[in-house]
Amino acid sequence: MLAGLLFAIAESDDRPERLTATLPFGGVTLIEYQARLLVEAGVSQIIILVARLTPELLGAVSRIGKRGVTVDAVRHASEAAAKLHPLARVLMLADGLITTERVVATLAEEGGDALLVVPQAEAGAVFERLGGGQAWAGVARLDPRRIGEAARLPPDYDAQSTLVRVAEQARAVHVMLPPEALAHGHGIERNGGALAERGRAVLAAIVSDRRGWFDRWVLAPLARVALPAMIDRRWPGAGVGAAGGVLGMAGLAAIGLGWSVAGLALAFVACVVLGIGATLSGLRDEAGVERAQRGAGLLIPAAAALFLGAAEGGRAGDVAALAVAIAAVTLATLAERAGPERLRQWWWGSASAYLLIVLAGAALAWPVIGLAAAAAYATATVAAAIERLRPQA
Template identity: 30%
Template sequence: MPLAAILNATAVSGDKTDILRGQLIFASQMLIEYQARQAAHAGAQAIFIMVDQVTPIWSRMVDRLIGEGLDVHLMRDMASLVRLFPRDSDALLFADGMVVDQRYVSELGKAEGDALLVVDDDAATAHLERIDAVHRWAGVARMTPQTLFNTLDLIGDWDLALTLLRAIVQKQPARIVVERSDVLEGRLALVENQQTADLVGKSLSRPVNSDHAVVGVEAYTLDPIARMVSMRLLRQQMSAGHIRWGAGAVALGGLAALVPGWNLVALLLFLLALFADMVAGHIVSMTRMGAAHGWMRFLVPALVLCGVALLGYWSGARFDGLYLALIAALALLILDREKARPIPAWAYVSSGTICLILLAGIITAKLVIAYTVVTLLAIVSLGAMTLKRLGR
């Protein structure tokens, strides 16, 4: 079933009456932008944002989201929503100012029929809307088009989110329960002021929650540092796109260093480029900005693998370098396509793994042997990936 999202941006924040909850800054963007990107990441093909009036702030936000390829609409009244919302799509509903860990939003995106995200009713969740004696609403829900349109026809001037919530509850929906630890650690919260937004942002945007996949030796060497750096740059509102372009420039510098035979310098530049690309990947994952930047996520690995092939050609391992680059590229595409890891992270022969092994080969003056070894390892790794996929 196709999916579209309904977001609410009408509630006033607790800071100033002229600032809405949706306009609070969260993870380097407006909170409503974060919700929109979460919805898109969960599969929403169109996003409808309920506002009291269309202002320049909202218009600029819509332009940014449309620039990322999202289909976004500002709705001022119920009649417009009824007219424009696709009749064959389920609706993903977000409460005004609600922030939830992406994995729960994605789980709702995969649900079928009416479904609610709920938390246990206790002291830590007493401020949330009660559903029954057991659960309270965690601020996100999924509903069928029948439930949505049958309710929209009756809403009038009532609160949209709460009215739709009551309609879903009457349908005996499936319930997805948020873990208590996520509530206590701030990965689910109703954001009503900037201070709360900052606190929750630090929790939800921690790199430990990043779904940016890093495999190979760099998962245990470069990536822990990249996670810390990405968190610091995120707080400084550094653009992941700019970091990726910079990483690409460094990788090009590595290719240029191969021409005069500065092989050691080239490999060090390749590793630096891969490190910067990891940082950018974590920022994209944490902020949901840029839909992982499309083809740009392949820019640095592609340049590095070109360098691996050229280095092999000029160092006496002509075919090993070419085969190695092709095998690593194929493994990268398989991992990106399936997202899941068929084998453990350490078992991948990634771009970083290749560079580190070749670096050891240069230091020990055994570069041709290093190419032979890493090519054999890459073949074994790709074979293991293939067998695991076939055995599912």
């Protein structure tokens, strides 16, 4: 069992009446973003050590609870120890920590006490210094006994610092922070303005940290430009998704009317908009909206290929083009199902990537060849996925 431990104690440097944990970040509060990282790492219980329960914090705790995890707000380490299962592993994030899912995942595995560390020369002023020229980088995996040991110390001790020291005395393993993490925004921030700047770097890392070439080199650059403006202007994720859906329907209608290239181009733009909207919804914990947008991002390319195959078959007076389109969609569906995200290689296909190939074929006046190329690409992806899964069988 994996449990999460968060802190809502430190006050913002530039807003003394506001807890750092409740500062806005990525369309939600910082502590909600941290909770999302923990949930994605596999925690089933989150304990938040608080100094005071502000209205903003109460609202954040309520929203975190809607993610399907148990959430408890406590004031002392002794209360936290009482709520933890004795066999649980505790994943602790520092108060004000900003990082990415990949960094948190480095300590979410099985094992004993471990501290994520960074060389002291590269550490910011708020990183806690350890021995050996290293500093704690804000993530720790703890045995629940460490919480009990901290609870037996005087209550005026800083709980977070105490837990780090207790783990260090228990000879916690030091895990080095990935070299690129600092450049991607990893750090501890307690200033609202600086938090927004650091948040842009983290958002860029989130959208760039994709395995597929299309997401990494086509979608991510566009998302890095669009997402900060959408968040600053409070654009609703559902609204972005609706715009993508309208563009997709317009593209399908255009293909049906014989304007294949324009229709495929609209469908492709729709997929990009839906991809950005899904990322925005995910940041705001709008799980239902995110799933709907990702589902639409799969359906629109499939429908576009089938519409194109039917249109080309109707013009040619045979069913060959439609048969190729059906084969392409079938193979693409199998490829999507066969390759789990953690196993995907950078060159594997995706729904939007197949659509881009079909669009290129139509633009060159070779629509059936474009469909056949997409089918061949999907076949290669399926074959690679099967080979990658075989050793695990």
